Amino acid sequence: MKEKNKRTLYECSHAQVYGERIRCRKGHMLLTRTEDGGIATSRLARGEPLAYGVCQDCPDFDCMGPPVPAEEKGWLKKKGAI
Numbered sequence: 001m002k003e004k005n006k007r008t009l010y011e012c013s014h015a016q017v018y019g020e021r022i023r024c025r026k027g028h029m030l031l032t033r034t035e036d037g038g039i040a041t042s043r044l045a046r047g048e049p050l051a052y053g054v055c056q057d058c059p060d061f062d063c064m065g066p067p068v069p070a071e072e073k074g075w076l077k078k079k080g081a082i
Contacts, residue, residue: 006051009044010068012061017041022050026060047074 009015014025021038024030029037030052043050047070055061 009050
């Protein structure tokens with residue numbers, strides 16, 4: 001049985017960068033343990049999956065296109081600055 005593809009912030013048009021944080025423009029809490037519900041942009045820089053539970057059944061999820069291939073995620077690995 002094939003596992004369902006997970007929704008990621010790479011695909012959702014409501015994922016917005018605010019300074020050093022990524023938050024949901026619709027107000028959904030990506031991480032409940034953070035004050036603003038957002039995540040650090042450093043996760044994006046490292047190319048982490050960014051597939052959060054809240055996104056999986058989100059009624060506001062607005063897919064911008066196909067999933068981003070793993071080799072195109074992050075930029076720190078490409079420069080050797082992990």
